[in-house]
Amino acid sequence: MKHLEEKTISSRQVFKGRFLKIEQDQVQAPNGKIYHREYILHPGAAMMIPLLPNGNVVMVHQYRHAVKQVMLEFPAGKRDRGEDSLVTAKRELSEETGYIANDWKFLTAIHPVIGYSNEQIDLYLAKDLSKTQQQLDEGEFLEVIEIAPQELMSLIQQGKVTDVKTQIGAFWLDKILRGEWN
Amino acid sequence: MKHLEEKTISSRQVFKGRFLKIEQDQVQAPNGKIYHREYILHPGAAMMIPLLPNGNVVMVHQYRHAVKQVMLEFPAGKRDRGEDSLVTAKRELSEETGYIANDWKFLTAIHPVIGYSNEQIDLYLAKDLSKTQQQLDEGEFLEVIEIAPQELMSLIQQGKVTDVKTQIGAFWLDKILRGEWN
Secondary structure: OHHHOOEEEEEEEEEEOOOOEEEEEEEEOOOOOEEEEEEEOOOOEEEEEEEOOOOOEEEEEEEEOOOOEEEEEOOEEEOOOOOOHHHHHHHHHHHHHOEEEEEEEEEEEEEOOOOOEOOOEEEEEEEEEEEOOOOOOOOOOEEEEEEOHHHHHHHHHOOOOOEHHHHHHHHHHHHHHOOOOO | OHHHOOEEEEEEEEEEOOOOEEEEEEEEOOOOOEEEEEEEOOOOEEEEEEEOOOOOEEEEEEEEOOOOEEEEEOOEEEOOOOOOHHHHHHHHHHHHHOEEEEEEEEEEEEEOOOOOEOOOEEEEEEEEEEEOOOOOOOOOOEEEEEEOHHHHHHHHHOOOOOEHHHHHHHHHHHHHHOOOOO
């Protein structure tokens, strides 16, 4: 695939907001010409599928201002600088839902925005859950719900779960519960 | 879900780069406090799963500078201002792969970046394909390949297809080909 790659010529940060940072790079394309590429600098994130002993999953309802909707999502959060994504996942599960899991399995890594962000989200399956206390960040408002995986798949089919990390988590869980993937 | 919603107090564009635009809003949260939210303004996009009569799908290999990798993707592109996403899908399929499809079906809409972009991607299934001429945009370099859906699912399981829109398209196609979803 080397012949499709672009070579970075220069790189500078062109925006630093309250939350978002933008990098603008000059690249040399396979045709030898110079182009500009812009993208968000993101620390990466972790998401987990918390699977309860009764077969249900733990999810959150959260208002997302960028899309101006309340979304149904698996719990997730941004990595602190240099933090292993499993540490992020454990912290976010506990803070957002009040659950702790004793059995963690890495499933896969996904790139949600290859056109304009370097964000990577690591997906985990979290089992052997026990309940503690929810501790939300300042300015974070969400509601914890329990749902059967089959009901979640049905909501996806109906177009009611549009968050990509959540849809992908549900499809992976579907494969695992069918015994097709382990 | 009204009790989770935030009310927009003010809105202004804080960055306009060569490609990216950032909006910064002040919102009033459910606790009455004012917070800032920042997000990319995006025109929306369309992606299609081009299914050939031989059962294979048409995909593209493309270098994505934001993640500095060559990615395996379904063809996709940004909507022009006010454009219906089906028009975008037809144009992008033809430009990127040189195929035209006579049978189009809307599958679902997804939100790839609910934390910091208003982007929505509409997903289509494109059948009854015939070959014409690829016409890439200036600065766009990609390679068209054909792959069996089962092989694509195997690559996803191995963590080799990390682009979210592509993974979701493959999972939807899997459900359709099994006759579970129509």
